[in-house]
Amino acid sequence: MTVTETEVVLEAEGLTKHFPVRRGVRDLLSREHKVVHAVDDIKLTLRRGRVTALVGESGSGKSTVARLMAQLYGRTAGEIRLHGESITVRGGRKFRAYARRVQMIFQDPFASLNPTHTVRYHLTRALKIHGRAGDLEQNLRNLLDQVQLTPPERYLDKFPHELSGGQRQRVSIARALGADPEALLADEPVSMLDVSIRLGVLNLLRDLKERLNLAILYITHDIASARYFADETLVMYAGRLVEGGDSETVTQNPAHPYTQLLIDSAPDPDRLGELSRPEDQAGGEPPSLIAPPTGCRFHPRCVHAMPKCSTDLPPRFELPVQGHWAACWLYEEGAAK
Numbered sequence: 001m002t003v004t005e006t007e008v009v010l011e012a013e014g015l016t017k018h019f020p021v022r023r024g025v026r027d028l029l030s031r032e033h034k035v036v037h038a039v040d041d042i043k044l045t046l047r048r049g050r051v052t053a054l055v056g057e058s059g060s061g062k063s064t065v066a067r068l069m070a071q072l073y074g075r076t077a078g079e080i081r082l083h084g085e086s087i088t089v090r091g092g093r094k095f096r097a098y099a100r101r102v103q104m105i106f107q108d109p110f111a112s113l114n115p116t117h118t119v120r121y122h123l124t125r126a127l128k129i130h131g132r133a134g135d136l137e138q139n140l141r142n143l144l145d146q147v148q149l150t151p152p153e154r155y156l157d158k159f160p161h162e163l164s165g166g167q168r169q170r171v172s173i174a175r176a177l178g179a180d181p182e183a184l185l186a187d188e189p190v191s192m193l194d195v196s197i198r199l200g201v202l203n204l205l206r207d208l209k210e211r212l213n214l215a216i217l218y219i220t221h222d223i224a225s226a227r228y229f230a231d232e233t234l235v236m237y238a239g240r241l242v243e244g245g246d247s248e249t250v251t252q253n254p255a256h257p258y259t260q261l262l263i264d265s266a267p268d269p270d271r272l273g274e275l276s277r278p279e280d281q282a283g284g285e286p287p288s289l290i291a292p293p294t295g296c297r298f299h300p301r302c303v304h305a306m307p308k309c310s311t312d313l314p315p316r317f318e319l320p321v322q323g324h325w326a327a328c329w330l331y332e333e334g335a336a337k
């Protein structure tokens with residue numbers, strides 16, 4: 001099956017977020033309004049029954065993309081479409097209606113669960129907020145079954161600190177499923193978990209994707225896990241997408257020099273997650289996002305940089321494999337490779 005075949009759930013186009021920089025006394029005297037260019041001109045499409053990975057090093061803007069897609073942040077520019085319909089919500093009832101269909105899973109399950117409340121409380125609340133309480137006991141059991149916390153009665157009255165990290169993340173996933181969503185935005189859902197249980201949680205998400213026909217955005221700094229888990233992979237650098245395509249092609253045949261650097265510095269995919277920690281960064285330093293490099297943002301670190309790379313922003317160039325593209329001047333027709 002190609003990437004284009006299933007129904008589109010959620011799309012972003014031109015998605016941009018600039019955060020104002022807190023101004024010091026000196027800045028107050030100048031007329032400049034500095035901003036952090038966290039996310040610029042992102043285009044992405046989430047489809048039913050598909051995992052789309054968003055890969056990039058720490059600080060590249062991945063979480064900001066997830067929060068924009070979840071409508072937790074207002075955007076500076078761009079459009080978000082749910083089933084083709086442009087939608088902007090800021091809090092209130094409209095937000096709740098949106099969140100029923102688009103749920104987020106956070107990196108740190110301990111921080112996202114309230115330590116003073118039990119599993120039962122968290123899941124009941126999610127079901128009630130989204131009007132799905134119905135036969136509450138049965139629905140609670142179903143949610144825990146779905147995330148393979150069985151038998152459910154062993155977990156329902158536990159507090160977050162009584163669970164392992166993996167079990168807590170499963171509760172967070174169950175809570176998200178309480179809304180019966182169409183899309184899950186999973187922001188580094190396994191990067192805080194012990195290596196030995198990461199695969200189990202990814203396999204659970206994959207199983208849920210298939211059984212519930214979910215569209216999943218999988219955010220990670222670990223390109224090896226994208227290859228394992230995602231159908232499509234998008235690579236982000238310093239707030240911009242630089243490459244995309246089916247995961248197999250992007251990881252086996254990376255076109256953008258940044259993707260190549262990520263792959264070269266990634267651990268062996270057969271030992272998924274063993275060496276991968278957020279602090280494992282590709283060589284060189286990511287740029288300042290207050291004054292990002294002109295042209296291609298990667299050019300100061302790029303071994304192939306040409307003069308125009310520092311002046312002109314590269315558009316997406318289509319590559320031979322269908323759906324594979326790179327925003328890199330190396331792929332301009334007639335460019336010397």
Ligand SMILES: Nc1ncnc2c1ncn2[C@@H]1O[C@H](COP(=O)(O)OP(=O)(O)O)[C@@H](O)[C@H]1O
Binds near residue numbers: 020038057060061
């Ligand atoms: N609320 C905020 N206010 C100001 N700057 C922010 C805020 N959130 C993120 N940033 C900045 O935006 C950039 C991208 O951050 P983030 O989206 O968290 O990246 P990632 O998830 O890839 O590590 C970083 O430079 C970060 O410091």
Ligand SMILES: [Mg+2]
Binds near residue numbers: 062063064187
């Ligand atoms: Mg993040």
